[in-house]
Amino acid sequence: MPTIADLKKGQKAKVLDISSDFIPLKLLEMGCLPGNDIQLVQNTPFRDPLYLNINDSYVAIRKETAIQIEVEIIS
Amino acid sequence: MAKQINVALVGNPNTGKTSVFNQLTGLKQKVGNYPGITVEKKEGISKISRVLKAHIIDLPGTYSLNASSLDESVVIELLLNKNDKDYPDVIVVISDAENLKRNLLLFTQIKDLGIPTILAINMADRMERKGISIDVKGMEERLGTKIALLSARKNTGFDNLKNLIENYKNLSTEPCLNASEIDPDYFEILKKTYPKEDLYKLWLVISQDANFGNLNRNRVQAESNLETKSKSEIKRLQHKETIKRYQFINDTLNKFLVKDLNQATGLRAKLDRLLIHKVWGYVIFAAILFLIFQAIYDWSEYPMDMIDTLFASLSEMANSNLPEGAFTSLIAEGIIPGIGGVVIFIPQIAFLFLFISILEESGYMSRVVFLMDRIMRRFGLSGKSVIPLISGTACAIPAVMAARNIESWKERLITILVVPFTTCSARLPVYLIIIALVIPDERLFGIFNYQGITLMLLYVIGFAAAIGSAWIADKFLKMQSSSYFVVEMPDYKMPMFKNVAYNVIEKTKAFVFGAGKIILAISVILWVLASYGPGDDFNNAEEIVKTEVVDSGETISLDEIETKIASYKLKHSYIGKMGHAIEPVVVPLGYDWKIGIAIISSFVAREVFVGTLATIYSVGSEEEETIKNRMAQEVNPILGGKLFTFASGISLLLFYAFAMQCMSTLAIVKRETGTWKWPLIQFFGMSAFAYIVALIAFQLLK
Numbered sequence: 001m002p003t004i005a006d007l008k009k010g011q012k013a014k015v016l017d018i019s020s021d022f023i024p025l026k027l028l029e030m031g032c033l034p035g036n037d038i039q040l041v042q043n044t045p046f047r048d049p050l051y052l053n054i055n056d057s058y059v060a061i062r063k064e065t066a067i068q069i070e071v072e073i074i075s
Numbered sequence: 076m077a078k079q080i081n082v083a084l085v086g087n088p089n090t091g092k093t094s095v096f097n098q099l100t101g102l103k104q105k106v107g108n109y110p111g112i113t114v115e116k117k118e119g120i121s122k123i124s125r126v127l128k129a130h131i132i133d134l135p136g137t138y139s140l141n142a143s144s145l146d147e148s149v150v151i152e153l154l155l156n157k158n159d160k161d162y163p164d165v166i167v168v169i170s171d172a173e174n175l176k177r178n179l180l181l182f183t184q185i186k187d188l189g190i191p192t193i194l195a196i197n198m199a200d201r202m203e204r205k206g207i208s209i210d211v212k213g214m215e216e217r218l219g220t221k222i223a224l225l226s227a228r229k230n231t232g233f234d235n236l237k238n239l240i241e242n243y244k245n246l247s248t249e250p251c252l253n254a255s256e257i258d259p260d261y262f263e264i265l266k267k268t269y270p271k272e273d274l275y276k277l278w279l280v281i282s283q284d285a286n287f288g289n290l291n292r293n294r295v296q297a298e299s300n301l302e303t304k305s306k307s308e309i310k311r312l313q314h315k316e317t318i319k320r321y322q323f324i325n326d327t328l329n330k331f332l333v334k335d336l337n338q339a340t341g342l343r344a345k346l347d348r349l350l351i352h353k354v355w356g357y358v359i360f361a362a363i364l365f366l367i368f369q370a371i372y373d374w375s376e377y378p379m380d381m382i383d384t385l386f387a388s389l390s391e392m393a394n395s396n397l398p399e400g401a402f403t404s405l406i407a408e409g410i411i412p413g414i415g416g417v418v419i420f421i422p423q424i425a426f427l428f429l430f431i432s433i434l435e436e437s438g439y440m441s442r443v444v445f446l447m448d449r450i451m452r453r454f455g456l457s458g459k460s461v462i463p464l465i466s467g468t469a470c471a472i473p474a475v476m477a478a479r480n481i482e483s484w485k486e487r488l489i490t491i492l493v494v495p496f497t498t499c500s501a502r503l504p505v506y507l508i509i510i511a512l513v514i515p516d517e518r519l520f521g522i523f524n525y526q527g528i529t530l531m532l533l534y535v536i537g538f539a540a541a542i543g544s545a546w547i548a549d550k551f552l553k554m555q556s557s558s559y560f561v562v563e564m565p566d567y568k569m570p571m572f573k574n575v576a577y578n579v580i581e582k583t584k585a586f587v588f589g590a591g592k593i594i595l596a597i598s599v600i601l602w603v604l605a606s607y608g609p610g611d612d613f614n615n616a617e618e619i620v621k622t623e624v625v626d627s628g629e630t631i632s633l634d635e636i637e638t639k640i641a642s643y644k645l646k647h648s649y650i651g652k653m654g655h656a657i658e659p660v661v662v663p664l665g666y667d668w669k670i671g672i673a674i675i676s677s678f679v680a681r682e683v684f685v686g687t688l689a690t691i692y693s694v695g696s697e698e699e700e701t702i703k704n705r706m707a708q709e710v711n712p713i714l715g716g717k718l719f720t721f722a723s724g725i726s727l728l729l730f731y732a733f734a735m736q737c738m739s740t741l742a743i744v745k746r747e748t749g750t751w752k753w754p755l756i757q758f759f760g761m762s763a764f765a766y767i768v769a770l771i772a773f774q775l776l777k
Binding site: 049 | 138139141143173174176177180307310313314317318321343344347348351352353356441444445446448449458482559560561562563564565566
């Protein structure tokens with residue numbers, strides 16, 4: 001199953017599962033919830049942290065968190 | 076007399092909450108601390124109408140009522156405590172048009188508290204450009220509130236907001252949605268156990284304590300005998316609550332907000348492509364830092380020279396106009412040079428705060444966090460450590476507090492431990508005067524001022540020491556800690572003049588008055604110690620020196636005899652005795668006993684250094700001169716020649732770069748870490764390191 005860490009630049013995806021205990025509540029509050037859209041905004045140095053557009057919020061998270069969040073790539 | 080009500084401003088970070096606060100209160104605001112903790116408390120008065128005034132509190136920015144930091148918990152503590160004198164009659168939730176979805180999460184939570192609430196949508200002037208349109212009436216009904224469209228930048232919509240505040244009694248206090256649906260059984264039990272309490276408030280108290288521990292303040296009530304849920308169960312419920320709220324919000328926005336994505340402008344994308352580019356991003360960041368330090372040095376030269384001259388002539392005026400005596404000499408030789416020692420740094424500190432607040436206001440600081448995270452992580456720090464490290468160039472105290480934003484405790488602790496290495500503004504006075512004395516005022520390639528480069532290098536050294544010690548601490552500290560890292564990347568904005576100006580004024584004032592008090596006190600003590608002495612050597616100085624001169628058979632002028640007497644007196648004063656006692660310790664570093672005294676008094680606060688030397692030197696001399704000229708004339712009593720040479724200057728610079736000389740920082744570290752262990756490690760570790768480095772530097776260069 002792909003995770004946020006697998007997204008390519010500009011690719012959009014839907015969040016599937018956020019049940020992992022490693023996901024901070026703050027990220028959910030930013031809108032990282034099942035069914036919501038997520039997009040990798042641009043490539044960044046070392047691909048870590050990742051620069052994302054989650055549910056219309058621009059947010060950066062580390063790769064180690066990104067691999068915990070399963071997504072379904074839509075475009 | 077006009078009636079007064081309490082209004083609390085609540086909102087996510089980066090929504091322009093502070094701009095709204097500034098527009099509402101103007102200069103009628105004050106910044107203090109919440110009792111017992113060091114979270115900044117901003118409050119002010121706003122005239123709402125002819126008969127109504129509002130006491131406005133700008134609460135710390137938060138994404139939700141589930142606090143994960145001390146700053147955020149302040150918001151909840153106030154909103155849960157009906158007995159607090161600041162408990163709001165009405166809450167204004169500040170949101171911004173572009174991030175409404177996320178902002179509404181906090182709004183729906185606030186609505187559950189049963190306090191009249193207004194939704195202010197800031198940056199409304201940008202809505203059209205961003206292709207956003209809102210059905211205000213429909214949304215008001217759906218959310219059970221009144222909406223004020225604002226633009227703090229253009230100063231529009233405030234009349235409407237004031238109007239809504241004035242009529243706050245008409246606002247609905249019903250919640251938007253029923254949060255207890257996330258676990259009906261549990262909430263049913265809660266309700267039965269505490270029939271008198273507001274259910275949602277209870278839930279907040281319970282989840283807060285699980286997350287954050289009890290802050291020992293007035294609670295809604297004690298929750299000791301309640302059926303307890305485990306931490307992870309509570310976390311699950313919070314997840315559920317967040318999801319439920321977002322369902323409601325998505326549904327609302329789908330109905331009442333239209334967003335035309337084609338209209339979205341590409342400024343963010345264009346700037347980000349450059350500013351967080353894997354090469355250019357770092358080049359630009361370095362260039363910005365370099366520019367800032369050159370500017371601080373070049374631009375503040377003239378005002379500083381003027382202040383220096385002004386205080387020298389003030390001393391002279393006091394000396395010639397006031398009747399001779401101990402009181403006059405206390406003023407002319409103790410207090411005036413002491414105050415001058417603080418005031419002179421106002422230009423530089425103001426410039427530093429100016430640049431820092433522009434970087435923060437523009438949204439660039441978040442990009443720096445982003446750029447640096449990967450690098451900082453190698454040293455056991457977080458990208459967010461960059462903000463403490465940068466604001467540490469102003470003062471370590473707010474910097475240690477800024478570390479609160481770091482989610483991982485280990486990364487946060489390491490940041491706190493190493494922040495005092497960054498070059499704070501209190502070191503600037505010392506650096507500037509020493510650089511002016513020992514580094515030539517010439518230009519490399521005709522552009523770069525050597526003195527400016529030296530200053531920049533000192534900042535680099537401080538930063539390197541911070542990073543290096545972080546790396547060591549990371550190796551030694553054995554603690555498990557999950558490293559969360561979530562950073563919002565706000566839109567780029569032109570910094571608002573008003574916000575920047577208030578920030579600069581506020582911070583500079585705090586520095587001058589905070590440091591000023593200590594420096595004044597120390598100046599007076601030093602003057603006393605330097606003006607009086609034990610035994611015959613001090614009291615009969617005049618005869619002893621005169622006899623010596625006569626015995627030696629030399630012919631010297633009256634002036635020279637006066638100088639000899641003065642320095643003989645100083646040598647045998649209380650401070651002279653103390654200075655000579657510590658002389659063996661400081662001589663290997665290239666200093667004399669006067670510098671030794673200045674260093675010792677610097678352990679209270681570094682900026683005392685220049686003031687101390689100023690006081691010691693003016694007690695010993697008749698003419699009023701600028702501090703710098705006087706230092707340049709000092710002679711090394713042991714080696715002969717000038718006291719401030721390249722070698723001793725560099726040694727002194729390095730000592731100040733590394734030594735932990737600030738009581739207030741130690742106190743704040745104790746408060747933030749909860750134990751004396753860490754501040755003591757900082758104090759002894761840093762100071763010993765400073766001594767060794769300064770020793771090596773002087774012995775190699777002399």
